[in-house]
Amino acid sequence: MKRIDKVYNQLLSNFQEFTEVELLHKQGSSAIEIAEQLDLERSNVSLELNKLVRMQKVIKIKMFPVRYVPLEVVETICRQKWDTNKMEVEKLEQLSNVGKEEALPANPFELMIGATGSLKKSISQAKAAVLYPPNGLHMLLLGPTGSGKSLFAKRIYQFALYSERLKTDAPFITFNCADYYHNPQLLLSQLFGHKQGSFTGATESKVGLVEQANEGILFMDEVHRLPPEGQEMLFYLIDQGTYNRLGETDHKRTSKVLIICATTENPSSALLQTFLRRIPMTIHIPSLEERSLKEKIRLTTFLLEQEAKRINKKLSVHIDVLNALIHTEKFGNVGQLKSNVQLVCAHGFLNNLDSKHMVELTVRDLPDDIKRDWISNSKNMERSKKISEYVNLKTIISPAMESQEIKMEEDVSFNLYQLIEEKVDVLTKEGLSQEDINQYILTDIHLNVRSFFNQKNGQSSNLMKFVEDDVIQLTKELKQLAEKELNCKFDRRFIHFLSMHMESFLKRKKQVDVLNTKEIDEIRETYPKEYAVALLFKNRIEKWFNISVPEIEVIYLTMVIQSIRTLEENKRVGIVVAAHGNSTATSMVEVATELLGSTPIIAIDVPLTVSPVEIVDRLIQGIKKVDEGEGVLMLVDMGSLAMLESKLEQKTGTKIKTISNVTTSMVLDTVRKVNYLDLNLYAIFDSVQKDFMEFIDKQQHVLGKKKALVSICTTGSGTAKQLEKILTIISRKVSQEPIKILTVSSIKLAANIREIQKEYEIVATAGTKNPRIDAPHVSLEVLIEGQGERILQRAITKETIRYDDEKTEANIVVRELCEENLRKYLLFINPYLISEILLEWLSHVQDELEMELSNTVMIRIVMHTAFALERMIKNEPLTFPEDEEITHQLENIYQKTEKTLQAVEKKLKLTLTRDEKLFIATIFADEM
Structure with a gap:
């Protein structure tokens, strides 16, 4: 392709789907913009653009900087031929008919990607239905999950306002029938209202959504969940324009409402025929797979524009990235595409932190599952060739301008990129290497993005900071094996301890033997059951990684299993x-x-x-x-x-x-x-004394001793060495004086600790075994899950917290962590208010379920539920997997969860869907 053709095609691509309003706003593309998009010299691009002006193919707008727009684009928008004697103008407002339209509102349908393509027929049907005299036609939207039925319904409402078929203050009421499908009486009450005393719990009369939607539109999503009696009441309303509240027989009410229904099911089998006959207009909304390649590219580009806007940098997108995003087999809706786009941009942003103006997106930035699918696909060359008809090898995407399309399409989200910059800055100051920083940040990226795009977070996400995923997977199998053989139940600490131990073993270049023969024989004799399980572990590990596991490692595994079993006792002072x-x-x-x-x-x-x-x-x-x-x-x-x-x-x-x-x-x-x-008895006694009894003689510090933090694991290496890095970072962060980080084995712990105490003042210990000394100890799982750092900081700085000086609140640790995280991510809900409400709710639900949750689980539930409530505000609830079995236990937990959540829903005036509540109930079920 000649250079002039490349320039023209790029310019044409920039404005291919622009509306009148957008074109008047942007005015055209500059030579610099085209040069960056094509990776060409500006002077060469300017030369070609002026040639195109002389060839009467491009109009030149003499602004600063000078802008260009294809003639055919302007003629398409103007719907008339252009005077070729005027190939250079001062502003596009001089164009016949275009300037007059600048102040007019845009047709909402024209702003939709695919308005002239896959959505053309759907839009035509919707326009006809809205404009049909005297009051429009009721509509049924058909399409798979994620195809955009809710968005299309909103556009119908906006078009009705635009065409003045509805008043400017006309209501648009959305109702998801699935929220109440298990309770038909409550569903009908929501829809039509009820009379006081019409059923148990109806303490006062209630206005229904049909009444609220009067003179406007009622959008009923998942209408196939509406029970037959509800469908009958609805088609009676359509026929007669009248209805009754539940329990009301002596009063006919009227409502002039246009009804839009949506379903993913076959309407012939899911809805009553009498109801269907009263919905004259059926509109099919195409799935993402049914969209043309051009539309998929435009949609993906649009999503990338949103990320460029959040990053406030230009994106240089390799054609292979677009190929992988558009053709991956893993997604079936726009929501998943949005998730994948944001993951790619987050990876690219991290890898281009040093670049001030441009983020380059290449195959390395793709999520692993998409990357594997792309690499293994034999159609890549053919697909890339087709995509190259619309984009170049590299596409430069600038931050999205404030057009109406952006305002109407954009889903404002948390600024992940700002968080990445802040965390990188902090970790860099703490002395971490670039490799370590990337390891931490990439884990956070996946955790944060997936939580916003309908992905369930596994419990091992934080653990992945330390170990590889395949090690975690094997450890989960070994946990089941150990539980069966030892006839006991291990908690998540088993995964933490054993996986980190195995990770260190796999990375060891040579076996470190810290035990003598006598000690090895003693371990075999003292813990015969654990040793037998360790031998089974050895066989599994050898097969999984195709390696040889020496006898000394079996002994270490025996000690790890024994240590974990000891920890299960969990006794308190x-x-x-x-x-x-x-x-x-x-x-x-x-x-x-x-x-x-x-x-x-x-x-x-x-x-x-x-x-x-x-x-x-x-x-x-x-x-x-x-x-x-x-x-x-x-x-x-x-x-x-x-x-x-x-x-x-x-x-x-x-x-x-x-x-x-x-x-x-x-x-x-x-x-x-x-x-x-x-803490043990003596550590708590000492800590309380220091905090509240300053007049009591403090424990004397041995003068002249250096301070030390002690890292403990079974072998004294491997895991402890990894902990050593973390302890070093923490100590440097809060202390000006040097603190020695020492590593010891838990097998010879008592003797080692005594030796250390002769030379050092032990500030705190961390690791797999508590030495039970007068110093705080942070267990491994607490350190991994985020609370340990604070404990260690307090131990190092001797920080005291006096409740006389601050407001005492319930569940201090949980509350603080929840507020800190929710403050970063919630957009519409007050993080402090929701933390208070949900912690109060958690207290009730624990009583109801007769269970006591750990801090970690409480934080997880509060975070998940807060995001669920936020999703309801954004009208983006999660869908519970259809293939997921709802056991009798889960259904029982769901009923109790739903019951306790009613107070929360009432306070916030929000209603969670059954699917969202099922996800919450599943978390409780996992802890039963």
Whole structure:
């Protein structure tokens, strides 16, 4: 192709589907713009453009910079021949008829991609239906999920306003019949309203949507879910223009409403024939696959324009990227295409951070599943050839201009690119390598984008920061095997510990043997069941990775399994609050448990009339009730009670520490530490003392010792070395003084810790085993899931949090993490308000389901539910997979979830769909 032809084709492509309003706004393309799009010199492009002007194929607009537009585009828009004596003009407003239209509103249908192609017939039918006298024709939209039926219905409404068939304030009411299909009575109540007392729970009369849509349009999505009696009431309304509220027999109501229905089903089998006969206009909305290649390219380009606008940089898109996005077999609707486009742009943005003006998108930026499909497809050459008829090898996409199309089509989303820049900046300052930064950021990209485009996040997403996906998959199989052989149930920590151990083993170039023969034999004899399971693991690992697993690794696997089983006990320090008065201790404990949840705690009220012997008896009983084997911390109001510590230890056999001058704030802080920080008795005692009892002698620090953070794993290498990197970053972030990061094996932990303490002051420990020393310990899964960093920061800085100085709120840890994340991503819902509402709801639903959720699960549910509510505002609810079995247990959990969510829905004036509630119920079911 000659250079002049390339220039002309590019110019023609830029304006191929422009409307009058768009053309007047943009005026044309400059030589610089075309040069960037074609990767040519500006001077050469300018030369060719002026040749085209002389050839009377292009009109020149003498603005600054000079712009050009193809003659055939202008003639198509003007619908008349152009005077070729005027190939150079000052502005496009001088064009006959075009300038006069500038102030007029655009026809909404003309703004749709495919208006002159695949949607031409659909638009023609819709126009005819709207304009049909006297009040228009009711319509039925047919098409697969994701084809754009809801958008098309909105365009029909906008066209009715544009053509003045509806008043400017006419309502457009949307109703999804699937939301209530399991409750026909409630569905009919929503649609037609009800009379007070018409059914149980109808405490007051209610206006229905038919009444609200009077003089406007009622859009009924998934109309096949409307029960037969509802269809009958609806066609009676169509026939007579009248209806009754439920329970109303003596009053006929009228509503002048145009009805648009939509369904994915065959209407002949899904709807009553009597109802169908009253919907005269049936309109088919083509699926994405039914669209032409040109339209797919335009749609993909449009989505890329939106990302360019968010990035505020131009995109250089390789033709192979467009080929893969357009032809991938993985998507069937626009929503998935949008997800894939954003993933590609996010990857490209990360890989082009150093470029200030341009982001280059190549095959390397494709999501793995699309990339694999593209690489393995034999039709790539043929497809690329067809695409090249519309675009060049590289397409330059500028940030989308503020046209009406953009305003009407764009789905405003969170600015992922700003988040990427911020995180990269932080990680760079912390000293991470580019490879490590990319590993962290890419994990976040997939997590964030998928959560916005109908993808379920797996529990292993955070773990993928540390290990490869195939290791995680094998570990899940090994977990099932171990549970079967050992007749027990492991939680997610098994996946965390074992997968990180295997990852380090696979990356080890040589086997590190830190055990002698005697220790190896002792492990085999001490843990025979775990050793037998480790041998089964060895066989699976060898087959999975086609490698040889040495005997020493079997021993390490035995220790890992044993360590995890020990962790499953999850015992906590008990708390006894004892204070003089009839209800002093009880009041403090009630406040703490109400705000921070249940914990092993008991209140001992000590009236002044009670004898010392009776006081001791009460304390003994209380200690026994809360003792889980990790000791008891007594919080008392007077020194006299504190003096009973030794006596109580002798009588109960329980290790006890006591702090005097108890306050409600102290109880709150103690409960929080027991619930969330996983500290032993001495560490909690020390921490509470430092926070609230400054006048008590602090534990003396050994002068001259350097500070250290200790990384612990089974072998003392591998996983611990990975932890070492993280601990280094955390310590540098919050401390000016140097902190040594030390790595030790959990097998020889006690001896190693004693040796370290001779030379170092251990600030905190992290890893697979808790050394139970007077320093905070962060378990591996807590560190991975995000809470561990904060614990370590506090340990390093000796930060104290006083509840006297800040508002005490329920579920402090969960609330803070939820608010922090929701603040970044929610667009329409107040993150602080929704966190408060959903945490209150979670408290009720846990009682209803008789279960206690971990912090991680609570955060996951709050985040998911908040996004679900936001999706309802955007009218983009998720669809529960049809092939997913809804078990009796899941249905039972769903009913209870739905019941408790009613208060949330009422507060927010939003209603979640059944499918959205099923997804929420599934999360609860996974934890049962």
